[in-house]
Amino acid sequence: MTDHPYSALTPDRILDAIEALGFHCDGRVTALNSYENRVLQVGIEDATPLIAKFYRPNRWSIEQIQEEHDFCAELAAAEFPLVAPMMLPTGSSLHQDGEFTLAMFTRFGGHAPELDNLDTIELLGRTLGRLHATSQQKDFQYRPHIDIQSYGTDSRTFLLENDFIPTSLKEAYDSLTRDILSVIQQRFDACHYTSTRLHGDCHPGNILWRDDKAVFVDFDDCRMGPAIQDLWMLLSGDRQDQMMQLEALLEGYEMFCDFDDAQLVLIEPLRTLRMMHYAAWVARRWQDPAFPKAFPWFNTERYWAEHILDLREQFAMLQEAPLTRISGNM
Known part of the structure; x- marks a missing residue:
């Protein structure tokens, strides 16, 4: 056994x-x-x-x-x-x-929503506005927060201390992630948000679309955190595409719940933290036989070289101005 x-x-x-x-x-x-x-x-x-x-x-x-x-x-x-x-x-x-x-x-069947359709994104915004209107009524007492320590610092430490990163790439990962977390800390310090209860893992695969309606599944990662965490994973494409999607998303969202535009500065920091957390999550589960079978590419030098390249691109994104609404309604 x-x-x-x-x-x-x-x-x-x-x-x-x-x-x-x-x-x-x-x-x-x-x-x-x-x-x-x-x-x-x-x-x-x-x-x-x-x-x-x-x-x-x-x-x-x-x-x-x-x-x-x-x-x-x-x-x-x-x-x-x-x-x-x-x-x-x-x-x-x-x-x-x-x-x-x-x-x-x-059992409930459906498919992932089509995020290239702005009407679909607006409906998702309305649905998430309803979710947060309810979630803001009280806080979690036992569930953790989405924060820099657990998603970023702890992930970085685990990977550096457990020999997953090839020796030839470890110094690059070490210095890059140190710089990334410093910038992310600055962004969080500048954004004084109120935490709310979140779905926490609101990617399209956790939304079932059927009969022109969105049904949410898998609240296993629900945590406290900024409301934008449940929104940013529905944005994709280049900057102009994301701004149009953001406009539609917030138009729907604010039919049911107010949104603080100051949180837009957290989109790229949260995206970066998720990337770091994901790599550490796979590493932490590597002794479970399901993981090497599902992620055979993970424990290879090529994967880590590409991961570091992705993090370099994110570091550049962190230097750019955050997304804003096209309407300029700040």
């Missing part, structure tokens, strides 16, 4: 855990595209299949996972479109099976 968090999560263990909740499985189990947790489609006798999510042990505390579920329930009560955890026959949305915390979800 290999020494990784999911070595004990055998097919029999999966089915036993789900049937212990009162569901009658038909034996069909299909792994879905998830690496941090184990997410599976499970066949149910004479019923629609369900989605089972086994949280990675020791990543979040029970209090933090419960807070995620409570946030989802709060959003659902406000009629926000999301796939929320099911309330189980036990009366809770969480079930503990040994070292594993299990949640169940209804």
Whole structure:
């Protein structure tokens, strides 16, 4: 048996855990595209299949996972479109099976939104405005913040101390990321924002588009942070394209929630922190056999050379003026 968090999560263990909740499985189990947790489609006798999510042990505390579920329930009560955890026959949305915390979800189909359509982006802005109008009503007590320390400094330290970066590139990464974090710190210090509860990982893959509506999934990374964190990943293309998208996004967003334009200065810092955090995330999970299979290019000199080049480009972006609204409404 290999020494990784999911070595004990055998097919029999999966089915036993789900049937212990009162569901009658038909034996069909299909792994879905998830690496941090184990997410599976499970066949149910004479019923629609369900989605089972086994949280990675020791990543979040029970209090933090419960807070995620409570946030989802709060959003659902406000009629926000999301796939929320099911309330189980036990009366809770969480079930503990040994070292594993299990949640169940209804199956929902859809595709990623078309971000080259400004009408779609405006609708996404309205939807995120509704999300934040609800999320601003209180704060998380247990979930962490999106910040420079956890996303940037800790990621940098882990990579430098654990021999993932080739020796020939380590000095370049060391000096470059030191300079990057210094500039990012200046940007954050200059932006006095109010943190709010966030989806936290609001990329198009976590938005299911169906019947001209957006339905949000996977609140596993929900945290406290600046509202712009849930918006910037919907922007793409060159500067002019992004400004047009930003205009449409905020036009929709402000139908439901105010937005502080001072946060626009954080777009490139947050993008850069996400890049650093992503590289460290894969490195931290490298002993999980799913990761070398999914990311075979990661532990190569070519990857790190390209990663450092991407960070150099981001360092240049950090020197440029932040995005603004085309309307100039600041």
